[in-house]
Amino acid sequence: MFNARSSSGFLNTVDDPLTNALNAMIPPDEDPIARANRLALEQDARRVSEEIEERLRLERLEKKNKKIVKILLLGQSESGKSTTLKNIQLCYAPQSLRQEAYAWRTIIHLNLLRSMQIVIDTVSQANRENAPSFTDDLRRLLIKLSPLKQAEELLKMKISLPQEEDGESGIVLADSNEFSVRSASGWKQAFNKMRGITSAREDSRFDNGPASILEACAEDMIALWTDPATKQLLKQRRIRIEESSGFFLDDIERIANKAYLPTDDDILRARLRTVGVQEHKLSLETGPERGQDWYIYDVGGSRSQRSAWESFFDDVNAIIFLAPLASFDQSLAEDKRVNRVEDSLLLWKSICSSKLLAKVELILFLNKCDLLAKKLESGIRLAKFVPSFKDHPNNLETVTKYFRAKFKAIQKEYSPSPRMFYGHLTSVTDARSTATIVANVHEVVVKGNLQSANVL
Numbered sequence: 535m536f537n538a539r540s541s542s543g544f545l546n547t548v549d550d551p552l553t554n555a556l557n558a559m560i561p562p563d564e565d566p567i568a569r570a571n572r573l574a575l576e577q578d579a580r581r582v583s584e585e586i587e588e589r590l591r592l593e594r595l596e597k598k599n600k601k602i603v604k605i606l607l608l609g610q611s612e613s614g615k616s617t618t619l620k621n622i623q624l625c626y627a628p629q630s631l632r633q634e635a636y637a638w639r640t641i642i643h644l645n646l647l648r649s650m651q652i653v654i655d656t657v658s659q660a661n662r663e664n665a666p667s668f669t670d671d672l673r674r675l676l677i678k679l680s681p682l683k684q685a686e687e688l689l690k691m692k693i694s695l696p697q698e699e700d701g702e703s704g705i706v707l708a709d710s711n712e713f714s715v716r717s718a719s720g721w722k723q724a725f726n727k728m729r730g731i732t733s734a735r736e737d738s739r740f741d742n743g744p745a746s747i748l749e750a751c752a753e754d755m756i757a758l759w760t761d762p763a764t765k766q767l768l769k770q771r772r773i774r775i776e777e778s779s780g781f782f783l784d785d786i787e788r789i790a791n792k793a794y795l796p797t798d799d800d801i802l803r804a805r806l807r808t809v810g811v812q813e814h815k816l817s818l819e820t821g822p823e824r825g826q827d828w829y830i831y832d833v834g835g836s837r838s839q840r841s842a843w844e845s846f847f848d849d850v851n852a853i854i855f856l857a858p859l860a861s862f863d864q865s866l867a868e869d870k871r872v873n874r875v876e877d878s879l880l881l882w883k884s885i886c887s888s889k890l891l892a893k894v895e896l897i898l899f900l901n902k903c904d905l906l907a908k909k910l911e912s913g914i915r916l917a918k919f920v921p922s923f924k925d926h927p928n929n930l931e932t933v934t935k936y937f938r939a940k941f942k943a944i945q946k947e948y949s950p951s952p953r954m955f956y957g958h959l960t961s962v963t964d965a966r967s968t969a970t971i972v973a974n975v976h977e978v979v980v981k982g983n984l985q986s987a988n989v990l
């Protein structure tokens with residue numbers, strides 16, 4: 535009797551309708567030659583049937599693979615979420631980021647002016663207080679740098695040019711020091727208007743006045759920033775601008791040049807606060823997931839914005855959670871009583887324990903390790919801010935090991951069901967090392983996606 539091959543798992547002798555139909559057609563007085571012919575024909579039919587089954591299986595698999603992948607970036611404000619998104623763009627769609635370089639130039643100019651303003655304010659205050667370290671040189675520089683205020687106003691106007699439908703512009707001022715990007719179209723319109731402009735010379739549609747002011751003031755900005763009296767005043771007042779977001783004061787000569795166009799590295803270091811949620815669509819162009827669409831959601835991380843996160847938890851595949859370790863000696867901008875690392879640990883706990891996220895892959899980036907290393911080397915002791923660290927050696931290896939174990943233990947204790955721990959030590963302003971980690975995230979996401987589709 536004909537036996538269907540069952541190793542493929544699709545067909546068997548009992549239930550297969552084709553086998554049953556063929557068996558019913560066997561003539562009772564069949565001779566050996568007719569039998570051999572019939573078996574050959576049946577085998578042929580079986581092969582074709584199996585081929586069709588296999589093709590359908592592959593099509594089903596392909597469809598499942600094409601399932602939209604959703605990744606959510608979470609973490610407190612300034613943890614590095616938007617910078618991680620830029621890294622993912624750099625890995626999978628570098629041209630799209632480079633096309634935005636000219637728009638980032640304006641943000642970087644604003645970042646530079648923001649840091650310069652902190653220096654100017656500190657030196658001016660020393661003047662008002664008749665500090666002995668205030669010199670005539672500093673006084674002269676302050677006067678010469680007064681046009682920078684106008685440059686800042688012009689830049690803000692330039693970036694706020696497009697009006698959204700509701701009449702609001704894309705860029706808003708969060709406080710006197712920081713501006714931010716709204717999730718809606720204003721900022722994208724600004725990008726689009728500037729898209730394709732690859733050099734300042736082509737920038738005929740926009741007033742290039744602020745860049746002229748910056749170039750004219752470059753020498754004096756460098757003189758003020760590098761003056762030993764300035765450094766001393768900043769140190770006395772414990773102002774460490776070098777560690778703040780969007781620090782470009784060591785690059786004034788290059789950035790204040792009128793022909794300046796940001797490098798990838800500059801774009802990663804630029805600071806533009808996120809307000810709301812930004813969706814970024816990525817179509818994978820190579821590899822086995824070719825054609826698959828990834829949607830990456832970048833959210834605003836400040837406390838007032840966190841209530842909006844939950845509406846994005848639905849059918850999310852993976853969460854990249856950023857905890858900036860270098861902030862162990864800082865408090866939240868929105869609540870000075872709360873230590874930043876403590877806030878990250880509490881946030882991590884709430885994400886791990888969420889029932890809605892029980893099946894979601896969690897990938898932890900213990901970020902800003904470059905700044906953490908510098909901070910520890912400069913003698914700042916972790917135990918002063920995190921007493922449970924006790925008298926362990928205050929070096930990068932021990933500190934990162936300590937935090938990794940702490941985050942891992944929280945995940946283990948609070949996850950509704952057991953899940954893998956993916957923890958990376960990152961410095962997401964470093965594109966090269968981050969590319970390796972992004973590849974790892976890719977693997978986890980693809981594996982998780984196949985598992986959720988019951989393909990693995």
Ligand SMILES: Nc1nc2c(ncn2[C@@H]2O[C@H](COP(=O)(O)OP(=O)(O)OP(=O)(O)O)[C@@H](O)[C@H]2O)c(=O)[nH]1
Pocket residue numbers: 609610611612613614615616617618778779780781802803804805806807808809833834835836901902903904905960961962963964
């Ligand atoms: N040195 C250093 N700087 C970093 C690192 N990660 C991020 N930054 C910088 O920190 C600043 C803040 O990063 P963002 O990516 O804007 O932070 P965010 O989490 O998106 O913040 P919100 O939009 O306010 O929620 C930027 O200027 C980054 O360049 C890091 O690993 N090392």
Ligand SMILES: [Mg+2]
Pocket residue numbers: 615616617806807808832833834
């Ligand atoms: Mg952001």
